[in-house]
Amino acid sequence: MPDSQNDRIYTAALLVIGDEILSGRTQDKNIAQLASWLGVQGIRLREARVVPDDEPAIVAAVNALRVAHDYLFTTGGIGPTHDDITVDAVAAALGLPVEENAEARAILEAYYATRGGLNPARLRMARAPLGASLIPNTYSGAPGIRIENIFMMAGVPAITAGMLAALTGTLEGGLPVLSETIGAWAQESEVADLLRETERAHEGCQIGSYPFFHEGRVGGNFVVRSIDADRLAQCVAELTQGLAALGKATVAGGI
Amino acid sequence: MPDSQNDRIYTAALLVIGDEILSGRTQDKNIAQLASWLGVQGIRLREARVVPDDEPAIVAAVNALRVAHDYLFTTGGIGPTHDDITVDAVAAALGLPVEENAEARAILEAYYATRGGLNPARLRMARAPLGASLIPNTYSGAPGIRIENIFMMAGVPAITAGMLAALTGTLEGGLPVLSETIGAWAQESEVADLLRETERAHEGCQIGSYPFFHEGRVGGNFVVRSIDADRLAQCVAELTQGLAALGKATVAGGI
Numbered sequence: 001m002p003d004s005q006n007d008r009i010y011t012a013a014l015l016v017i018g019d020e021i022l023s024g025r026t027q028d029k030n031i032a033q034l035a036s037w038l039g040v041q042g043i044r045l046r047e048a049r050v051v052p053d054d055e056p057a058i059v060a061a062v063n064a065l066r067v068a069h070d071y072l073f074t075t076g077g078i079g080p081t082h083d084d085i086t087v088d089a090v091a092a093a094l095g096l097p098v099e100e101n102a103e104a105r106a107i108l109e110a111y112y113a114t115r116g117g118l119n120p121a122r123l124r125m126a127r128a129p130l131g132a133s134l135i136p137n138t139y140s141g142a143p144g145i146r147i148e149n150i151f152m153m154a155g156v157p158a159i160t161a162g163m164l165a166a167l168t169g170t171l172e173g174g175l176p177v178l179s180e181t182i183g184a185w186a187q188e189s190e191v192a193d194l195l196r197e198t199e200r201a202h203e204g205c206q207i208g209s210y211p212f213f214h215e216g217r218v219g220g221n222f223v224v225r226s227i228d229a230d231r232l233a234q235c236v237a238e239l240t241q242g243l244a245a246l247g248k249a250t251v252a253g254g255i
Numbered sequence: 256m257p258d259s260q261n262d263r264i265y266t267a268a269l270l271v272i273g274d275e276i277l278s279g280r281t282q283d284k285n286i287a288q289l290a291s292w293l294g295v296q297g298i299r300l301r302e303a304r305v306v307p308d309d310e311p312a313i314v315a316a317v318n319a320l321r322v323a324h325d326y327l328f329t330t331g332g333i334g335p336t337h338d339d340i341t342v343d344a345v346a347a348a349l350g351l352p353v354e355e356n357a358e359a360r361a362i363l364e365a366y367y368a369t370r371g372g373l374n375p376a377r378l379r380m381a382r383a384p385l386g387a388s389l390i391p392n393t394y395s396g397a398p399g400i401r402i403e404n405i406f407m408m409a410g411v412p413a414i415t416a417g418m419l420a421a422l423t424g425t426l427e428g429g430l431p432v433l434s435e436t437i438g439a440w441a442q443e444s445e446v447a448d449l450l451r452e453t454e455r456a457h458e459g460c461q462i463g464s465y466p467f468f469h470e471g472r473v474g475g476n477f478v479v480r481s482i483d484a485d486r487l488a489q490c491v492a493e494l495t496q497g498l499a500a501l502g503k504a505t506v507a508g509g510i
Binding site for chain 1: 279288299301302304307312335336374376434465
C-alpha cells in the first residue's frame with residue numbers, strides 16, 4: 001500500500017516517443033496530462049524527453065531515465081504498425097527478450113472477436129518484455145505494459161488518460177505538492193524583488209511567476225507551491241499583503 | 256548564406272525550461288512550434304527535453320544537447336524574476352562569465368522609456384554570456400540571446416514566434432523534409448503490412464501512421480516523408496493504390 005505520510009520525494013520522468021511530435025505534426029498533450037496526474041499521486045515529474053521512432057535513441061533515453069528516477073513513463077509506439085517499436089526498445093534497454101504475453105493475447109482476442117478478429121498486426125500488440133504486467137486500457141483493446149519501474153502507455157491522449165485512471169492510487173508516492181495561485185494586475189518586473197524575498201523568507205515554499213496579456217492589460221499569476229499546508233498559507237498571506245503594499249490589486253485563485 | 260542544395264542533414268534539439276511545464280500548470284506549445292519552423296529551415300528537430308528551473312539540471316542538459324546537434328534552442332527562463340536562470344545556467348555550461356550586454360540594455364531603455372523606466376529586475380534581462388549576440392523580440396522588449404550554437408528564446412509562445420520569425424532564413428540548413436498525407440477509412444491494424452512493405456520498397460521515404468476516431472468512425476492518416484520530391488510522389492501513388500486494392504477509400508491530403 002502507498003504510504004501517504006512518507007516524506008521522501010518520489011520522482012518520475014516521461015519519455016514521449018514519436019516522429020509526429022518532433023515534426024510538429026502533432027501537439028503533445030501527454031506531458032501536461034501526466035504531470036497533473038503525478039502531482040495527485042505525490043510523485044514529481046522531474047524531466048520529460050521527446051525522441052523519434054528510432055531504437056538507439058529510445059534505448060539511450062530509457063537507460064538514462066529509468067535509473068535516475070523512481071518511475072519512468074513512456075507514451076507512444078505501442079500500436080500495430082512498423083513504426084511502433086517501444087516494446088522492443090525497452091526490452092533491449094533492459095536486456096530482456098520479447099515474448100507474446102498470454103494475458104494480452106486473451107484481451108485482444110476478446111476485443112477483436114466482434115471487430116474482424118485477430119491478425120498478425122493486431123497480435124503485435126500482445127508482445128511484451130518477458131515478465132511484464134499489463135495496464136488496463138478502458139478505451140480501446142490493447143493494454144499498456146509495465147516492466148520493472150517502466151510504464152509503457154499509448155500515445156493517443158484519451159487512451160493514455162484511461163491507463164492513468166487505471167493506475168491511480170497504485171504507485172507509492174510521497175506528500176502531494178500543494179499550490180495556490182494569486183493573480184495580480186502587475187508586471188512581473190515590478191514585483192520581482194517581492195517575489196524573490198518572499199520565497200527566501202518561507203522555507204519549503206517555491207514561487208513561480210507567470211505573466212500574461214489579457215484584454216489589453218498586463219498581469220501575472222504567482223503560484224506558491226509547498227508540501228506543507230501551513231507554510232503555504234503563510235507564504236500566500238505574506239505575498240498578498242506585499243502586493244497590496246505595492247498598490248497592486250490581487251485576485252485569490254488567479255486571473 | 257545558407258546553401259539550400261546542401262544534402263547534409265542538419266539537426267537541432269530543444270530544451271524547454273520551466274517548473275510550470277513539469278507541474279502540468281502550463282501546456283507546452285513550443286515543441287510543436289519550433290518543430291514546424293525548423294522543418295521549413297531544412298533542420299530536423301531530433302530531441303526535446305523539459306527540465307525544471309534548476310541550474311544543475313539545465314547545465315547537464317545544455318552540455319549533452321549542444322555537442323550532439325548543430326543547433327540547440329531553449330525556451331523559458333529569460334524573464335526578470337528570480338526563477339529566470341537560463342542565462343546563468345547556459346553561461347555556466349559554456350564556462351563563460353555573464354555581463355550586462357550594452358545592446359540589450361539600450362533596447363530595454365528604449366522599450367521601458369514610456370513604460371515606467373528601467374529597474375533592477377528589468378535590467379536583469381540585459382544580462383548575457385560574454386560574446387553573445389541578440390535575437391530581436393518584436394512582441395515585447397527583452398531580446399533573445401544567441402551564444403555559440405545556442406539560441407535562448409522566451410517561454411511565452413507568442414514571443415517565441417516573433418523570435419523565430421526574426422531568425423527565419425538566417426541558419427544554415429539542408430533540404431527541407433517534404434511530406435504528403437493520405438487519409439483513409441481504415442484501421443491501422445488492417446493496413447500495417449501494406450505500410451511496412453511500401454516503406455521498404457521506397458528508399459528515402461518514411462511512412463508514419465496516425466489513427467483517429469472521428470464522428471464514430473475509425474480512420475488513419477498516413478504521412479509519407481522524404482527530402483526527394485520524385486520519390487515522395489512515387490511512394491504516395493503506390494500507397495494510395497495499395498489502400499484502394501484493400502478496398503479502403505482514401506482522401507488525398509488527409510482526413
